[in-house]
Amino acid sequence: MAIKVGIPRALLYYRFYPLWKTFFTELGAEVIVSEPTTQEIFKKGLKKFVGDTCLPIKMVFGHVITLADKVDYLFIPRLVSIERDTCLCPHFAGLPDVLCAIMPDLPPILDIHFNVRKKGATMKSIYEAGKRFNKNPFKVYRAYQKAQREYEKFLKRIKDGITPQEAIKIFDGEEVSPPEKKKGGLNIALIGNPYTVYDSFSSLDIIQRLRKLGARIYTSEMIPDEIIEEKVRTLSKKIYWSFGKETVGSAFHFLDSPEIDGLIYIISFECGPDSLLKEIVDDKARKNKRVAYMSLVIDEHTGETGMDTRLDAFIEMIKRRRAKK
Amino acid sequence: MKATFPHMGRMDIFIKGIVKALGMEAVVPPTSSKKALNLGVKYAPEFVCLPFKLMLGNLIEAFERGADTVIMVSDRGPCRLGLYGLPMQIILKNLGYEANWLILNTPHALHGLFQLGIEKEVVKYRDKLTFVDGLLAFHFGWKKMLAIEEIERLSLKIRPYEINKGDTTKGLYQGMEAIESADNLYDLKKAKDAVIKDLRSIPQDRNRRPLKIAIAGEIFVVLDSFANLDIEKKLGELGCEVDRTIWFSTHILHHVGLDKFMRRSKGKAVRAARPYLKHPVGAECNATVGYAILYAEEGYDGFIHLMPFTCMPEFVAGGVLTRVSKDYNIPIFTVELEEHSSQTHLMTRLEAFVDLLKRKRQKRQGLEGSRGD
Ligand code: SF4
Ligand code: SF4
Numbered sequence: 001m002a003i004k005v006g007i008p009r010a011l012l013y014y015r016f017y018p019l020w021k022t023f024f025t026e027l028g029a030e031v032i033v034s035e036p037t038t039q040e041i042f043k044k045g046l047k048k049f050v051g052d053t054c055l056p057i058k059m060v061f062g063h064v065i066t067l068a069d070k071v072d073y074l075f076i077p078r079l080v081s082i083e084r085d086t087c088l089c090p091h092f093a094g095l096p097d098v099l100c101a102i103m104p105d106l107p108p109i110l111d112i113h114f115n116v117r118k119k120g121a122t123m124k125s126i127y128e129a130g131k132r133f134n135k136n137p138f139k140v141y142r143a144y145q146k147a148q149r150e151y152e153k154f155l156k157r158i159k160d161g162i163t164p165q166e167a168i169k170i171f172d173g174e175e176v177s178p179p180e181k182k183k184g185g186l187n188i189a190l191i192g193n194p195y196t197v198y199d200s201f202s203s204l205d206i207i208q209r210l211r212k213l214g215a216r217i218y219t220s221e222m223i224p225d226e227i228i229e230e231k232v233r234t235l236s237k238k239i240y241w242s243f244g245k246e247t248v249g250s251a252f253h254f255l256d257s258p259e260i261d262g263l264i265y266i267i268s269f270e271c272g273p274d275s276l277l278k279e280i281v282d283d284k285a286r287k288n289k290r291v292a293y294m295s296l297v298i299d300e301h302t303g304e305t306g307m308d309t310r311l312d313a314f315i316e317m318i319k320r321r322r323a324k325k
Numbered sequence: 326m327k328a329t330f331p332h333m334g335r336m337d338i339f340i341k342g343i344v345k346a347l348g349m350e351a352v353v354p355p356t357s358s359k360k361a362l363n364l365g366v367k368y369a370p371e372f373v374c375l376p377f378k379l380m381l382g383n384l385i386e387a388f389e390r391g392a393d394t395v396i397m398v399s400d401r402g403p404c405r406l407g408l409y410g411l412p413m414q415i416i417l418k419n420l421g422y423e424a425n426w427l428i429l430n431t432p433h434a435l436h437g438l439f440q441l442g443i444e445k446e447v448v449k450y451r452d453k454l455t456f457v458d459g460l461l462a463f464h465f466g467w468k469k470m471l472a473i474e475e476i477e478r479l480s481l482k483i484r485p486y487e488i489n490k491g492d493t494t495k496g497l498y499q500g501m502e503a504i505e506s507a508d509n510l511y512d513l514k515k516a517k518d519a520v521i522k523d524l525r526s527i528p529q530d531r532n533r534r535p536l537k538i539a540i541a542g543e544i545f546v547v548l549d550s551f552a553n554l555d556i557e558k559k560l561g562e563l564g565c566e567v568d569r570t571i572w573f574s575t576h577i578l579h580h581v582g583l584d585k586f587m588r589r590s591k592g593k594a595v596r597a598a599r600p601y602l603k604h605p606v607g608a609e610c611n612a613t614v615g616y617a618i619l620y621a622e623e624g625y626d627g628f629i630h631l632m633p634f635t636c637m638p639e640f641v642a643g644g645v646l647t648r649v650s651k652d653y654n655i656p657i658f659t660v661e662l663e664e665h666s667s668q669t670h671l672m673t674r675l676e677a678f679v680d681l682l683k684r685k686r687q688k689r690q691g692l693e694g695s696r697g698d
Contacts (some may be wrong), residue, residue, distance in 0.1 A: 098641050271635045
């Protein structure tokens with residue numbers, strides 16, 4: 001029987017799933033992903049930890065618990081950094097240890113230090129990840145190359161204008177009908193940590209809500225790295241968080257893009273990096289009279305009605321600005 | 326140029342020394358208070374960690390008193406400290422305070438000092454000063470800092486034995502003032518010796534056997550008695566002998582690599598944590614976990630873990646500590662600190678914690694007693 005590897009549908013799943021899945025499947029493992037977050041999954045994770053933290057970290061506990069008795073290994077990579085010069089927030093470097101410490105009965109955690117975005121993934125770390133499934137380094141490396149190719153396809157699909165959720169569906173072989181382009185429709189950009197924005201539990205499915213209101217969605221994944229680099233270089237201090245840099249860089253880009261009508265910054269309450277970056281984005285957006293901007297700070301108590309009211313008001317604001325022109 | 330800097334415990338004593346050494350005028354913000362906190366809370370991002378809010382409050386108060394230059398320490402992540410500066414600049418600018426920012430891009434004290442020394446702004450103000458003057462004043466600031474820490478350490482040892490509640494704290498505050506006002510090394514030594522004598526002569530009941538508790542966690546809240554609601558004093562008055570794991574001086578010594586030979590260095594703590602934390606997480610996280618292990622091995626009765634609300638590295642530490650607590654059989658109490666934290670609430674929880682430790686000790690002694698029969 002194939003070895004079962006469990007991947008929580010949380011955190012960097014929304015950025016790297018096609019890579020991980022292809023890699024493990026190529027090595028003969030069976031990949032099991034937890035179900036999309038629900039209130040029930042979320043509640044399972046509560047009370048497990050000490051102190052309070054951001055919604056995405058709270059959610060991952062629930063996902064891990066639901067996977068625990070279904071798999072032989074849990075894949076919780078210790079993603080310290082996903083590109084040179086930047087790192088992820090401290091939660092990522094500690095997550096596997098926290099899970100192990102709090103729930104000692106979990107299946108073994110594959111906590112390999114993956115470093116992917118640039119060519120940085122070393123042969124050694126790739127082999128570390130793969131050797132439990134296949135001892136042949138050559139096969140492991142080939143599996144990784146295949147994974148990398150799938151991953152690049154996935155990234156390209158996103159750059160062409162669909163959301164990461166949809167690109168994951170396509171990768172999994174599902175049909176996705178591209179959102180129709182309506183003439184005169186509103187163009188709205190969404191920024192924030194991918195796992196906050198694309199998890200439909202935490203973001204209350206904001207993308208579908210906005211589409212229903214007739215908006216076309218833009219995300220930071222669609223912006224080329226070079227543009228992001230160029231935009232953040234205008235700041236006096238380097239932003240050393242990977243997603244933080246993406247958020248701020250793409251916010252600045254969207255604020256300068258003539259086709260964008262509105263910008264929404266989705267933040268998980270208690271997110272450390274965003275608490276500071278919001279100040280930087282707010283300041284820039286305040287000075288911009290053309291693009292409508294709002295930040296949505298969400299937590300598990302955010303309700304659908306509250307969200308709808310704010311979105312309606314936001315759309316109204318955009319329409320008013322348009323009418324003035 | 327009037328330079329200011331945010332508070333962190335009694336760091337002001339040291340920095341004031343350096344700022345003066347560089348020929349600048351220093352505007353020390355008023356001691357952290359409800360007022361500073363409220364200002365910080367009002368203008369800071371809502372869910373940013375407590376140190377940011379207090380520091381922002383300090384700076385606003387310093388600007389009100391005419392400061393025009395800010396000196397801030399920064400780092401390269403992974404936590405928030407390194408990016409405190411940028412949002413603070415934006416917030417203060419929007420409040421109408423234009424300032425000159427000297428951001429020291431490293432927590433490494435000597436590098437920082439060097440960087441500060443070659444800043445254009447500073448050089449302008451320094452012409453009359455010789456290198457030796459600077460060095461001497463730096464040395465004096467450091468000595469003052471050490472004197473303050475010495476009497477603080479002593480107060481932690483005496484407080485659980487004091488017969489009249491509050492004596493030690495009163496003596497400590499008076500002592501700090503005396504030391505602060507010393508102008509030269511001779512006066513400093515005299516003042517320090519006098520304070521030590523006074524503290525020692527506080528009426529004490531030496532028959533008590535105080536519980537031993539160590540305090541660790543995020544550096545700002547460990548060092549800053551306003552931020553941690555005077556937790557050392559509270560525990561002392563509940564009859565506990567407290568040991569603090571981080572001091573301003575040990576923090577600096579660690580950064581220049583001179584703490585290696587100390588009994589409980591940060592490096593040792595970080596190594597002790599290795600079985601539980603396989604990677605450096607950031608800020609004090611790994612050390613916090615390691616200290617719990619080191620103190621448990623020394624036979625301490627309890628361990629207090631201080632973390633600002635939403636603090637990322639200490640959240641990780643808190644999770645791992647639940648395991649350490651079981652493995653080493655040491656009760657650990659994590660205290661989350663934020664602007665709404667209340668003195669009475671903390672006191673009630675500390676009392677409960679101390680009770681637990683007392684019962685545990687009695688049980689252990691009972692067992693040892695019966696074994697001895
Ligand atoms: S970046 Fe923010 S949301 Fe993501 S794990 Fe860190 S604190 Fe949580
Ligand atoms: S260590 Fe904690 S308190 Fe310090 S900057 Fe990071 S989150 Fe804030």
